[in-house]
Amino acid sequence: MSQAIQSKQYEKINAFLVFFIICGCQIGVGIHGFQRVIYKDAKQDAWLSVVLSFILAHIVVFVMFKTLEKFDNLDIYGIQREVFGKILGSFLNFVYVIYCTFAFFAVLKNYIEVVNTWVFPYVNPQFIAIAILLLIVYAVTAGFRVVIGISFFSFFFLLWIPPLLIYPLYFTNINYLLPIMEDIIGILKGAYSMSFTIVGFEILNIVYPYIKDKEKKSAEKYAHFGLLFTFFIYIIIMLITLMYFSGPQLERVIWATLTIFNLIEFPFVERIEIITICAWLLIILPNLCLYLWAAYRGVSSVYNLEIKRFTWIFISIIFIITFFIKTRTQINTMNNYFGKIAFIVVFIYPFILFIFASIKKRRKKGTGDTS
């Protein structure tokens, strides 16, 4: 039973696009307010948690590629069925699809909540959800190339953010960062809390078979570059936040990044964060599209479903769920749960899969030799 993806030649992508996919998928809604959560655990060493979690992410990407390289043209769904057999494999695939759906929903809901809080307090969140979901349908039904195209352009939409962050530097106090490395356990906890923000690179599991065969080797390099870029963005934002807010203040700010943007003032425009939040739509778009695509790959490995039909079913389900999660507390709880699940799926599970895959491959090789 071969699950190899028969992706046609024109659907294959260049390896360097992996860089944009990683950036597009990692930078999403987490960046708006990840500082507070990590600060609670790691205090002024929160930036070390960011460093730590990114080191871990690099290791995970390395392991992911090792696993994927063992099975040439399989994505994670194919690998799971190969390694764990049909029943357990299908079950794990189902879990992965649920994870992708959860991720999709978390991104969407968090974004809508930010829009509702900062820009349009009186617009019904369901209407915003409909608009965004329809955009996603339009994008995803056009196929994989368009989805990757969106992550490509959305990256360039990100580039104007780092220069803006120079402005708050005037108001920072470097002493807030001291003392360094006070509480190792706290830093580790902070790294763990980072998982909601840092996830996204697990999309490699699904994208890998689509990379051009002869360029698959260099894809890993680009994945690491992508991680480095997001690391660069996160660490700058984290450092500026830590230096700008005093401790008790930061604990009370939900969206610290947006509050910092609030400071920036030009002769012709103020309250940059309103523009930023609206512009963020283009930045979460690749997030949503890629997770939907990932879920579709999982479902289509079991049922032969058209992408169009799947997309409509998927967004209908998402739309219905938006009715049940409404308040800030609920969203917070959801984010906490998602962080926990993401930590297991993204940071723990690849190692388990790698071990099982190695065993499976070795055993297969062994039986192949004897017979």
Place this chain on the structure above:
Amino acid sequence: MFNNKKDKKNEQSTNNQQELQEPTKHYTKSELKQTLDTRTKEEFVNLIKDKVSSPADFIVKNINDEITIIYIENLIEVQSLNDNIISTLQSISEPTPQLIKEKLSLAQVDISNKLDVIIYELIGGAALIHTKENADIVVAKISSYQSRSLSAPENESQVIGTQVGFNENLTTNISLIRRFIKSPNLCNENFEVGEDTVTSISLLYLKGTASEEQVNTIRQRIESLDVSGLIDSAILAELIDDSTKTVFPQMLLTERPDRFCDGLLSGKIGIMMNGSSMGIVTPIAFIEFFHSKEDQNLRWQIGTMLRLLRFSAIIASVFLTPIYVAALTYHYEIISHTLIVPLSESRAIVPFPPILEALFLELIIELLREAGSRLPTKVGQTVGIVGGIVIGTAAVDAGITSNILIIFVALSALASFTTPNYVMANIIRFLRFPIIILAGIWGFLGIMIAVCFLLIHLLRLSSLGAPYLSPLYPLRLKDLPNSLIRLPLSNISRQAVNTRKGDDESTNQENNEKVSE
């Protein structure tokens, strides 16, 4: 939809001789497609007269008992008829078609016994020479061309560069192109399209440079056209587009032979049509609609500056008014305190919400433009003056709009005229309206939804199977020096990657599949 033709002619000869034997268009096939028998003079004349609906300018001329000439008076060159045909025929004593063909001092003489061929040649401006008791008819092509003389292109004018534009005559246009490209590789394939118009279409490309696959696609699309009439190449371009659902054109219409030849040299395919002064260049990328030939004729620094200016103008043109509407309706807190005072002062007496105000003013500008382009040039100036007064001072004095909005609207109108391509300039102006409405509904979020939608839409489009947004996405580094910017010529690759053969990244196959559905 383009696949309904069963047999695909791969080799379409450019030779007229072959074309005669294999006409591409068969009007009322069952009736006309027959071979002539031996007929007497009267029978033949009556037959032909009947088939061409006995026009008033139908002339039958008997040279002697054996030779008869039939032609349509308004279509032929009388000089040529007198000097080359009548005088020669009078000297022939034992006329056979073969002999007449040899004797006539004309370049285009054919012999045919197929009714459809001779009918179409007759109404195309040929004289038919019937000899006694012979089924074969001599077809002497002496059609007269009435065409406008070559003039400078009006819609795509430029300061530096060739000052010649296409005219409506296919022969003249092709000779213009051949003057630019003296290459034996320049292929010219002829098609005839339109049941009633039988319009000649020329498909031009450089063999070995243009992608064979794309040439086949376009050939197939032209051959499977089923229309009664074709008057302009703009209609042809729409008929053979990849997608008709979009507002964006996927083929470039140009009246400049230098632009056309530039396209051919970079591996694109050109289509010329008789009766139209616009050539079609395809495949074309979105960005190329904003290029002017003049960018390349100037120094590269200036060319780059002009292009960047143009692209920022386009962005400003599309988004200035929506930003005004969004900022004043929902996000007044983003307007800095220095700006809010003059803004609110000018808005104070305006009774409408910003969206109505903006739509109203944009509509006036559009009306002015439309009226100006439809009116004769002499009256056109009046429109400018009236418009200037109406939207310049009266609207503000009457308290209908604010001063600042007038600046924005005028600026965005001005910016939209920088687009060198008329078709695209219209679209840029049209795009503004839905975005203004979205901005009126959801402010900046509405604008962003429009931006995302546009981005996805442009990503979905393709021009003859080649991605519409290239060289940006898919990223083609080799084409980047000649895209948003223009680098020195030594950096610009001759062939656009869009048309590269065996380009496994292009969506050719995908598109072919779509076409065959």
